[in-house]
Structures are given as structure tokens and as C-alpha cells.
Amino acid sequence: MYFYAILFLFLNFPLKVLGKDEPLSIEQVSAQISTFMKSGPTGTISTSVTSSSMLSGCALACSFLNFALPGEISYPNSTTYVYEESLYWSTQQAITSPTCRFTPTCTSDVSLAVLTVQVTQCQSAVKSGGHAAFTGASNINGGLTIDLLKLNQITVSPDKTQTFVGPGNTWFDVYSQLEGEGLSVIGGRVSGIGVGGLTLGGGISFFSGRYGWACDNVNTYEVVFADGTIHEVSYASYPDLYFALRGGGNNFGIVTRFDLVTFPQGDLWAGSQTFIYDNVTAAALNEAFYYIDENSMVDPYAQAILAYAYVQSIDTYIIASDLQYGKPVANPPILQNFTSVPGAVANTLRITNLTGLTQEFNASNPSGFRQTYWTLTTQNSATLIADIVEIFMQEVSTIKDADAVLPSISFQPIGTDMISHFSKNGENALGISAADGPLNLINIVVSWSNEADDERIMAAARNLTDRANATAYAQGLGNRFIYQNYAALEQDVFEGYGEENKEKLRVVSERYDPKGVWQKLQPGYFKVNP
């Protein structure tokens, strides 16, 4: 429990400028806040009803941080607040209103906020790129939102084997800077996604066949712990916490720097082919998917995403095959089962670079809509894909009249080449081993515009997920994995990592966060020890 505020309320400390560089203890922060409450920022006893002595909870946290770190707090309707709120991808997150937004400029500022929310008992949220879709994932009504926007360093090590990346960056920032040097890292496939959330939840890249997921390619994390202290977390320094950060989401501290494995990377061959749905084309593409998942280890430079979507304006289903090859080689043999399917009505396959490609995908995933993400994982089967697409069409038929609705379901291989990298530096927390693979990772996404449709759209997405999963299990093709970065809030992500890893994560949480700060005071998103 949090006795500090009460304990230190009765002590009188002189109010001084807080050190910007050295983190304080919770006792010191309590003392500062209690003095701030008594004297107000000017040091004079105030009798105004709006004086700091009247404040509590988040109003006090915001007011104190505004005093201690001038310029880093913004309030509703200010230019900064409105701008930062506009950076969320989904409408549900963008319309969420915290009491204030805090935009730290260095790691010790983050540390001060972590202690301040404990002393004041103010609930908080942390935002990196703001692409998590559901309400409260990285923003909080009435709370304090820590926006990592200004922790935006991108520094390549002198030997060019790692890049030190702040969580304020999007992948566009990272790729466009590294591209000029002929380098890259493992990150998102859409330019606007943030470095923080994607990496902490797993992180699938165009190059994951060669290197694994983003969480398998972080050498060191700089982390602010719940007690405000700052640590360099690597496999060597904290193996248990390092394991937990590789898929554990926002349960283990605020990461203020990711040291990313860096490798030479030039242009690639990539883009999408789009087809109007018919069952013969679908069967050929599902078959191509099956074989690339089975054969991924033959050429780990290749990646594919197979997606089905309903296009409301023409009342038609389309199929897209998004293909990527990590070298500037057109139509390599590994992808020819896709490219030989006739009848594409659009084709953007070309030699491009990562920035160009991720900008193309950013443009096809616009912000400014209501959004829901759901996921399940199955074993690899072309006919199971067809069965699930049939369920998709049935559920979509119940929502196809909703304003601006855009439902899609995508299938991605988790091939044995990818899985082989999950055991780098110990292992990641996802609970997938070579014996499970190859797998098919399914992502259900619906975007729409009218709040009045929320309930039936959520019901259809939930039904689709449940029915697809039941169908897979009934055919002996089920898998427990639930990918955090694609999951709806009500899905049990950590159960999907398996009992053993779920328990390991709970133990690491209790060890590094005995007071449950990340569980209770940062309530949004998926919790390992709720």
C-alpha cells in the first residue's frame, strides 16, 4: 500500500528545484509534493480555492509535475494536448481525455512521474506510437498519460551492430534514418506504428524469417522500475526480467530505450496483388499460403500475408496477397505459387525500400476510425482457411450496412524459420516452440465510424473469433497462442503463452513490482497479475 503520502504530509521540506538528472527516492518525492501542497509553487501560503493544498489524485500529480518540470505537462484544449491526442490511431483512444498529458524529455523525468503517481494515487497510461486500438490501452480518462514522444533518439553504434532507439519514435523515423546507411532493424510493417508497444508485445517484421520477432532483437532495454530506479536490462544483467520484456507488454516497467540488433539491408521486392473474391482464386491462394508456411525455411527472405476484406462501396469481397522478399530480386521462386494465381485486378509488386513499403501500408491503414482487433492461432491448413473465411462472410453479413464499415481477416505464417529465432538469448515469453510450428496467425480487424454500431460489430468480431477457434479445435488444428499486439482486451493473452510462462511472468512481476504499481496504477492493457 501507499503510506508515503500520509507519512510525509507532516514533514516540512524546503521546496527546491528537483534534480533533472538523478532520480529521486519515493520519500524525497513525497516530501516535495507535501511541501508543494502547503506552500504552492511560489512558496507563499495560498488561500485561493484553486491552491495546490486543495488538490488530490491526478489534479495534484499534474500540478506538481507542471511545477517540477515546467513545459512537460499539457491540459485539455491546449495546443500540445490536442496535438498529442490526434496521434492515436483509433477514435476510441483519441477521444479518451486524461486530466493531463505528461511529455518527458529524459529518463529521470519518467522516473519522477512514476513516483508522483504513486504518492498521489493517480492512475496512468503510457503511450509510444498509440496504435493499440481499444479504449485505455495507452490513454486514460481522468488519469495521467505519459506520452513518450520526446524520447526520440536514434543513434547507431560506432560498429553499426546496434541502434539505440527511444520509444518516442515511429518505425518510419527509424527506417528512414537507417536506410541512408544501408542498415535496418526488426520492427513494424506500417510506418506509423510506435517502437514501444510493437516491440514489447512481440513484433512481426518483413525480415522475421531471418531474425525472429522484434522482441528477439533487443540487446538491452533501459527500464524505469516501479520504485523509480533506472536499469539496463539485458540477458546477462537480469535474465528473468529480460525474458519477461520479450512479450510481456506494459507489465514490467517503462522502457525508455531499446538497443536494437542492426544489420545490413538494401532494397527489397514487395507489394500487394488484389483479386476480386471467387472460390477458385481463394482456393489457389489458400494453397499458396499453406506451402509457403510449410516451406518457409527453404528461403527465409520471403514473407506473405493473405487477407480477405469486404469492400462496402462495391458490396464485394476482395483477397489481397501481400508479398515481400528481402532482396531486390523480382518474383523469386519461393513466392511463385502466389504470383502465378491469375486474375489480379491490382498489383503493386516492385523493387522498393522499407520506408516506401511501410508508407504504402500506412496509407492503407488510415487513422481516424473506430477500430477493433481480434486474434487466434491455428495450425497450417488450406481448407481450414476456407472454412474460416466462410464464417467471416457469415458474420460480416450481420454488419455490412454499418457506416464506413471495413472488416478484414488476415492470415500470416509463423513458420519454423521464424520460430527458430524465438530461443535466442534464452527464449522469448510467447510460449511457441519448434514442435508447434508451422502456425497460422489470424488477425481480425474491423473499422467503422458510427458509435451506434459498436455493440453489434464487437459481437460479430467476437463470434467470428470464437467460431473460427472452435472450428480449428474441432478439426484437431487448434493452437493456444493469442498474439498480444492483435488481441482484443477481453482475450486472455497470457493464458495463450501456456501455464508455465504465465506463471513465470507473474513471478517476475511480483519480484520487480512488489506493490503492483504496473498492475493497479496503470490499469490499461493486458495484465500478468491483475
Ligand SMILES: Cc1cc2nc3c(=O)[nH]c(=O)nc-3n(C[C@H](O)[C@H](O)[C@H](O)COP(=O)(O)OP(=O)(O)OC[C@H]3O[C@@H](n4cnc5c(N)ncnc54)[C@H](O)[C@@H]3O)c2cc1C
Ligand atoms: C495499422 C497497424 C499495423 C500493424 N502492423 C503490425 C506489424 O506489422 N507487426 C506487428 O507485430 N504488429 C503490428 N500491429 C500491432 C501493433 O504492434 C500494436 O498495435 C502495438 O501495440 C502498437 O505499438 P504502439 O507503440 O504504436 O502502441 P501504443 O498504443 O502506444 O502502446 C501499446 C501498449 O504498449 C505499452 N507501451 C508502449 N511503449 C511502452 C514503453 N516504452 N514502456 C512500457 N510500455 C509501453 C502502452 O502502455 C500500451 O499499453 C499493427 C497495428 C496497426 C494498428
Ligand SMILES: *[C@@H]1O[C@H](CO)[C@@H](O)[C@H](O)[C@H]1NC(C)=O
Ligand atoms: C474544451 O473546449 C471545448 C469546446 O470549446 C469545451 O466544450 C470544453 O469544455 C473545453 N474543455 C476544457 C477542459 O476546458
Ligand SMILES: *[C@@H]1O[C@H](CO)[C@@H](O)[C@H](O)[C@H]1NC(C)=O
Ligand atoms: C466453388 O463453388 C461452386 C458452387 O458453389 C462449387 O461447385 C465448387 O466446387 C467450388 N469450388 C471450390 C474450389 O471450392
Ligand SMILES: *[C@@H]1O[C@H](CO)[C@@H](O)[C@H](O)[C@H]1NC(C)=O
Ligand atoms: C508450390 O506449390 C506446390 C504444390 O502446388 C508445392 O509442391 C511446392 O512445394 C510449392 N512451392 C513452394 C516454394 O512452396
Ligand SMILES: *[C@@H]1O[C@H](CO)[C@@H](O)[C@H](O)[C@H]1NC(C)=O
Ligand atoms: C526510399 O524510397 C523513397 C521513395 O519511396 C525515396 O524517396 C527514398 O529516397 C528511398 N531511400 C533510399 C535510401 O533509397
Ligand SMILES: *[C@@H]1O[C@H](CO)[C@@H](O)[C@H](O)[C@H]1NC(C)=O
Ligand atoms: C500514417 O497515416 C496517418 C493517416 O492515416 C498519418 O497521419 C501519419 O502521419 C502517417 N504516418 C507516417 C509515418 O507516415
Ligand SMILES: *[C@@H]1O[C@H](CO)[C@@H](O)[C@H](O)[C@H]1NC(C)=O
Ligand atoms: C480457443 O479454444 C481453446 C479451447 O477451448 C481455448 O483454450 C482458447 O483460449 C481459444 N482461443 C481463442 C483465441 O479464443
Ligand SMILES: *[C@@H]1O[C@H](CO)[C@@H](O)[C@H](O)[C@H]1NC(C)=O
Ligand atoms: C453470435 O453467436 C450467437 C450464438 O452462436 C448468436 O446467437 C448470435 O446471434 C451471434 N451474433 C452475431 C452478431 O453474429
